[in-house]
Amino acid sequence: MINIAILGLGTVGGGVAEVVEKNQKEITKALGDTLKVKYILDIRDIPGAVKDINLIVNDPEVKVVCETMGGKEPAYTYTKAALEHGISVCTSNKELVDAYGVELSGIARQHNCSYLFEASVGGGIPILRTLRESCGHENITKIAGILNGTCNYILTNMKAGKDFAEALKEAQEKGFAERNPAADVEGHDTARKIAILASLVSGKKYSYEQVECEGITNITRYDFADAEAKGMSIKLLGVYDANEGTVIVAPYLVPNTSVLYGVNDVFNGILIHGTQVDNLMFYGRGAGKLPTASAIVADVIECIREQGRTIPNGFDGLEPAEVTGKAKKPSGKFRILEA
Numbered sequence: 464m465i466n467i468a469i470l471g472l473g474t475v476g477g478g479v480a481e482v483v484e485k486n487q488k489e490i491t492k493a494l495g496d497t498l499k500v501k502y503i504l505d506i507r508d509i510p511g512a513v514k515d516i517n518l519i520v521n522d523p524e525v526k527v528v529c530e531t532m533g534g535k536e537p538a539y540t541y542t543k544a545a546l547e548h549g550i551s552v553c554t555s556n557k558e559l560v561d562a563y564g565v566e567l568s569g570i571a572r573q574h575n576c577s578y579l580f581e582a583s584v585g586g587g588i589p590i591l592r593t594l595r596e597s598c599g600h601e602n603i604t605k606i607a608g609i610l611n612g613t614c615n616y617i618l619t620n621m622k623a624g625k626d627f628a629e630a631l632k633e634a635q636e637k638g639f640a641e642r643n644p645a646a647d648v649e650g651h652d653t654a655r656k657i658a659i660l661a662s663l664v665s666g667k668k669y670s671y672e673q674v675e676c677e678g679i680t681n682i683t684r685y686d687f688a689d690a691e692a693k694g695m696s697i698k699l700l701g702v703y704d705a706n707e708g709t710v711i712v713a714p715y716l717v718p719n720t721s722v723l724y725g726v727n728d729v730f731n732g733i734l735i736h737g738t739q740v741d742n743l744m745f746y747g748r749g750a751g752k753l754p755t756a757s758a759i760v761a762d763v764i765e766c767i768r769e770q771g772r773t774i775p776n777g778f779d780g781l782e783p784a785e786v787t788g789k790a791k792k793p794s795g796k797f798r799i800l801e802a
């Protein structure tokens with residue numbers, strides 16, 4: 464039996480416990496052993512949960528920690544403590560990956576364990592693993608992604624006539640939105656995700672502060688009518704363009720000829736262009752309890768299979784990126800995605 468711990472019993476942490484329980488049979492088959500959640504740590508008073516990280520990191524039976532607390536602290540301190548004890552950490556915490564991912568990856572290497580963060584981008588879509596394992600040889604020149612489930616849910620519902628506040632409330636009730644939904648609607652969450660993707664494919668560390676960022680709060684219902692009349696839809700995109708030297712987040716007009724046009728509700732779509740493979744499109748649930756938890760469990764299984772070595776996560780040793788270009792201003796209210 465392999466023991467793991469979950470840090471933070473919120474939406475995603477609860478999802479990890481649920482996936483481990485519901486898919487025990489499939490996990491055992493994939494792992495060749497059973498998986499058990501030995502500890503749940505939460506700073507709140509929750510029956511059965513512990514509050515002391517030392518209990519977890521000093522227990523030699525714990526092989527992997529799932530960090531689903533979100534935010535920088537105490538997630539950073541706890542992650543560092545686990546890695547320094549040789550315990551691999553799997554996370555959905557894009558804020559931490561963006562801010563400390565390079566440092567934490569180095570600590571993992573020094574202690575022969577792994578720091579994986581599949582669930583930090585695209586919810587349940589296995590995009591990071593695919594980029595590092597299947598596309599490592601590709602020269603990826605462009606990424607255009609619908610990367611925030613909450614914004615996509617809001618925009619889809621606004622297009623159908625609902626107002627912004629009502630759609631946001633629904634996204635919060637469904638567990639898609641960040642604790643502070645400004646991180647979603649102002650585009651910062653998308654900025655963190657496109658910065659992580661740009662870092663992986665460029666081999667230079669982009670931080671979210673380097674991303675030119677505009678959210679969805681200035682979009683009106685009239686904008687949707689205009690877009691529709693032109694055969695387009697409005698989507699919040701994170702776009703990395705290696706040739707232009709830009710990383711931006713902005714609402715785009717997406718033509719109905721684009722594969723991103725039909726990506727609605729909480730779904731994410733990530734379109735990648737490689738010089739040899741041409742276009743690849745990834746689609747799936749970008750937020751929500753079980754899809755995000757499923758991505759974490761995939762990382763847990765990989766860490767256990769590779770126990771004793773460090774899985775190259777694409778972040779270790781990255782030097783800071785320089786943003787060399789400035790994105791052109793749109794001629795109208797919105798930029799238009801080239802199909």
Ligand code: HSE
Nearest residue numbers: 611612613639641750
């Ligand atoms: N708030 C995020 C979203 C959660 O809506 O996409 C998943 O990262």
